[in-house]
Amino acid sequence: xxxxxxxxxxxxxxxxxxxxxxxxxxxxxxxxxxxxxxxxxxxxxxxxxxxxxxxxxxxxxxxxxxxxxxxxxxxxxxxxxxxxxxxxxxxxxxxxxxxxxxxxxxxxxxxxxxxxxxxxxxxxxxxxxxxxxxxxxxxxxxxxxxxxxxxxxxxxxxxxxxxxxxxxxxxxxxxxxxxxxxxxxxxxxxxxxxxxxxxxxxxxxxxxxxxxxxxxxxxxxxxxxxxxxxxxxxxxxxxxxxxxxxxxxxxxxxxxxxxxxxxxxxxxxxxxxxxxxxxxxxxxxxxxxxxxxxxxxxxxxxxxxxxxxxxxxxxxxxxxxxxxxx
Numbered sequence: 167x168x169x170x171x172x173x174x175x176x177x178x179x180x181x182x183x184x185x186x187x188x189x190x191x192x193x194x195x196x197x198x199x200x201x202x203x204x205x206x207x208x209x210x211x212x213x214x215x216x217x218x219x220x221x222x223x224x225x226x227x228x229x230x231x232x233x234x235x236x237x238x239x240x241x242x243x244x245x246x247x248x249x250x251x252x253x254x255x256x257x258x259x260x261x262x263x264x265x266x267x268x269x270x271x272x273x274x275x276x277x278x279x280x281x282x283x284x285x286x287x288x289x290x291x292x293x294x295x296x297x298x299x300x301x302x303x304x305x306x307x308x309x310x311x312x313x314x315x316x317x318x319x320x321x322x323x324x325x326x327x328x329x330x331x332x333x334x335x336x337x338x339x340x341x342x343x344x345x346x347x348x349x350x351x352x353x354x355x356x357x358x359x360x361x362x363x364x365x366x367x368x369x370x371x372x373x374x375x376x377x378x379x380x381x382x383x384x385x386x387x388x389x390x391x392x393x394x395x396x397x398x399x400x401x402x403x404x405x406x407x408x409x410x411x412x413x414x415x416x417x418x419x420x421x422x423x424x425x426x427x428x429x430x431x432x433x434x435x436x437x438x439x440x441x442x443x444x445x446x447x448x449x450x451x452x453x454x455x456x457x458x459x460x461x462x463x464x465x466x467x468x469x470x471x472x473x474x475x476x477x478x479x480x481x482x483x484x485x486x487x488x489x490x491x492x
Contacts, residue, residue: 168460169226171195171251173218173242174233175205178256178283182231183209185452188460189229193221222246229463232256233283236339237332240265247273247280252463254456256283258343259476261334263484270473279463281455284347284471288451288458291414291426292348294443295405298428299352304407310349310388312403314341315396316420318368322394328370338363338376339483342392345403346479347471349380349388352405355478356380356388359485367395378486410438418449 168189172179175196183191183205193213196202206214215221222230222245230246232239232255240260246253253273259282260266273280286292298304315337326332327340350356358381363373374395380388399420405412411429416422424445429438455471462469 168463169228170231171221171224171227171229172205172231172233173221174235174238174256175201176233179231179233180205181452182233182254182456185456187453187457189456192227193224195221218242219245222249222251228252229254235326235332236261236334240269243280244269244272247276247278250276250278252278252459253280254283254459255280255473257347257476258282258334258339258480258483259473260480261339263477263480266473266477266480270477273473279459279466279469280473281459281462281469282471282473282476283455284344284475285451285455286344286348286417287351287471288455289414289417289424290445290450291424291443292403293454294426295412295414296351298412299405299407303410303428303430304405304412305409306407307353307386308406308408309386310353310390310403310405312345312349312388313391313393314345314401314403315391315393316341316399317397318374318394323368323370328368328372330372333372335483335487336363336365336370336372336376337374337392337394338378338486339480340392341394342376342378342390343476343479343483345390345392346378346380346482347475348403349390350475350478353382353386353388355382356482357383359482359489361390361486361489363486363490373490376486378482380482418445418447 169192171193191209195215195218202214206212229252243255361378363376368374376392378390403414413427426443428441
């Protein structure tokens, strides 16, 4: 049974703890002692601490899950892999590419399995969409169009995500990195990057909207928009092939019921043949992502959503920031 430590006991840390299977939660750490104790109390025998440094050196821990604010993601993760621990670090894995590159190198040198929390890949609608895409039913990929947004809340511009020293960036780095990762998962690398970031509503020094136009070497395009001025929470991801289209809407909860529509072009064109799958109920992506990580550790294979994937996504975000600074 894999022995696990969680660093960061907020909302995501709790989600990761609930998603553990075939594992024992040995220890947790958080700068807030009450928060650490509250999570540890749910798992008999689990230690609570405010010192993450003590966790990553323990011999009775095999895997460290890092669910902190962005400024601590890379330092905690780096220490964990340097002490031979497998790693699950939440996206974006670092504030920028300069923080992430040493972690990528250290994980390779240590020979550990390191995964980034790109749980959207494991939503059932995306798993089904990927199976259809891989079957060739859509024909050659033409382009991707995606939107992801929420409306914030009172005081949002005073939270840690609005502080560039902690977050590293704004909405493009937060929800936008999921869109970039998903687009890369289907289309591959994007050597051409253009777009714009802007702050239109919130009184904060990071962007509240990000627009990206990404192009593959073959000319396929991904048009992405991440926003925290959406007002009504929205998720929509569309994949267009020459022979059909896939559309994923909703992620459950406030984003609406998760739904996949497959539009199959007919020989005579006109209205397509439509098949719809809905996935109501709890979000299973966290559990399924963790199960995949366990399999990767057992089989010594690259995880679905690696540090290299996070680095590629952060390089795109950095190019967008550089373009908007000109």
